[in-house]
Amino acid sequence: MISRKASTLLRNATQASLLLGTFVLLLLPGCAPKARVQKRGDIAQAALETYVPPGDLDKYYIFYSGGQSGSVFVAGLPSMRPIITIPVFAPYSATGYGYDKESKALLGNYTWGDVHHPALSETNGDYDGRWLFVNDNANNRVARIDLRDFKTKEIFGPIPNVSGNHGSSFVTPNTEYVLAATRFSIPLPKGTYVPREQYATAYHGVVSGLAVDPKTGHLSLGWQVLTPPFDWDVGSTGKLASDGWAFWTSYNAERATGKLEVTSTQRDRDYIAAVNWKAAAQAVKDGKYKIIDGAKVIDPRETQGVIYLVPCPKSPHGVDVTPDGKYFVGSGKLAGITTVFSIAKLKQAIEAKNFTGNEDGIPVVNYDAVKEAEVNVGLGPLHTQFDGKGYAYTSLYIESAIAKWKLGTWQVVDKIPVSYNIGHLAIPGGDTVHPDGQYVLALNKLSHGRHLNVGPAQPEDTQLIDISGDRMKLLYDTFTEPEPHYAQMIRADQLHPIEVYSQAENHDPNAVWDVQHTGITRQGNHVIVHMTAVRSSFEPNKIEVNQGDLVTIYLTNIEQTTNEIHGWALEEYNINIAADPGETKTIEFVADKPGVFAYYCTKFCSALHQEMQGYLLVKPKGGTGAKTASTHGSHAQMASVGSH
């Protein structure tokens, strides 16, 4: 009995399970893998680490390059709060930059720039907090921002012979030079036409050092070195053990044209240029140069000992020098490794002439003789920073991660995913002799909707990562407009900006500090106005000119207290400037539109800010109200009333 029942059960069970099994299989969702959960660290701890209570201040300044915005963005670390934008290469109506005579002269005829690599000025290899230099990849310029007032003071360029100034604006350890280099080789001098078929031989690049006046920061052309048409990418400078050297990475050792994505990526190694800039300076001093477009250009075929090429895998982006200056690290973005080179070995190889060839007179140093280590960091290594505690951090674009590795053992000890596609990374002082390795900033290229949806034009995602412990911890996501490429960070107590321009330091001969001295004078058809701005009036508050007059207004904000900025905007004349407390700005325009136009303060300065206004009356050329009288009777009437 038992066996019969058992076998019946067994049979039924078999049938049932066969059918059931089929349907269970059908329901399997293809064994879909779980999405990897991002390591977010302890949220509460991250909040505490980044929270800066109201009224408290951040510990560091962040200066982001603003990419194609042409500006520099300033934020605080660790809160990541944005503070201000410093306009550099592009007009910025928020601060009236590009509308007054002085800033118009700075901008020249350009309305934008492409800011890539900010560089804080240095003394003995550490930030000294004096200036911030930024490059313009598009119009081949370098600008200097004075950190005393966070204002752009100088724009140098377009630099002769430099085309696509990407490998810029890295500074030497005592700010002797700011680097500049060619990314898009061209026939030289600029303005020359040579068919692209002759690219490999007739197109050239240059690498250069712009000399910096140690007192004023004023930029001038130092030296240039003529190079084959490689695409010079990112640079850096030696320090301590490698002081006196400047480095640039390159892609397109192939000297290819056309679809570079393919044509320039065929070789397994491109080059890092190692330039002995002290030798370059000496060569210029000794007259071993030729003048091209006014620049002193050293030709390596004629002058040896200035430039060497070090092979580096593959299409390297960043070249970064360790804090002790002993090693320079090349990150080949199409290789899975970052290569560490020894400066001592480089010097030995040069001494021993251990070369494997040359490119247009530039010796190519034996890779194996200079290489110290190849670090298996991961895919798409781009840029490396140092924490001063014996570790290096390399951004991995393809892998979307940061690899932390140990100097000396050359082993990766930690890796953290970032969101998404990191470009450069930055540690406060991470490129100096004394890095302050508590945080690293991941300057990610893509944000893929990690922010509130703002439509297809998405911001950049910058992530703050704590590197004080063994494991990297993600603390914070912040978003900026396009497009920070790199950043510099400096301890807040190293900067001491002013908040008011004191009357004593205002040396503008046209500044007026007393309403008594304001007034309007005429020299022919040039109307000159000396104007004051103070809460809550402009003096004079009426300017009468004739159509076609050239009008110059010297506007002095005579406030001597913080934050009392006054704007000066003129309706329908496309003029909008701002004068900070104690500042004099020059407004110049031709009064070509007849009629009556209000000028007013754009910055909400006081309870009577709205009342801070005046009139520009432009008398038409053809007689009072002639233009309007011919078209509208009522307007003519108003005009005639106004003329009484």
Added chain:
Amino acid sequence: MAKDALSTVSITPALPPKNRAANEARFFDQPLGLSSRITIFFAALLLVPAFFFPLYRMTLISNQFPDGLNLNIYAGHLRGGQSAERNDLIEINTLNHYIGMHPLEETEFSEFQWIPLMLGFFILLSLRAAVQDKMSALVDTLVSFGWFGAFAFWHFYERLYTYGHVLDPSAAFKVTPFTPPLFGSRQIANFTVYDYPAAGSYLMAGFVVLLVATIVLSVRRNKAARA
């Protein structure tokens, strides 16, 4: 009842074999029985949705794509995961061009012509077995379906192998030639690639399981009946 007959079989020793050829003839000629014929009908029915569900699903996960890029291979076409934000097939092809992989294009897959045809053929073939009520027709269906499955599987593997091995030598990014997994996961550059059969394949597996079950049940029932 058959239940009693079968339980008797289980305790009765098997009959001594007679002539082998006769045995085989008897095996192939035996009828299937009504319940088996109905089961075959349902098995054939399983192949109908196999036209509409993906046979294979490939998921590529990386730091940039924590939600994964999806590629669904259907009997008759290729579909990337698609949302308002992204078209995964275009994305996969864009990324693959860096390593020199040939773009995945529906028109290049002959499979999408013959797999749907074969599925239709097997629906008809299995219905024929049900109508004929004959073991030989059922075994024909099963064996040829097995051959079709094995061929399709080999062909698919060969596809994967070719895509991962025939890489444009001028590609910017050199990777070691690879074969995406047939079943399971594998790291390829910065992606972890997960490759698993999907609903369509399980429907086909269900078809096979039901046919095998039908054979087993018919044989046992007939044996019991003979006993």
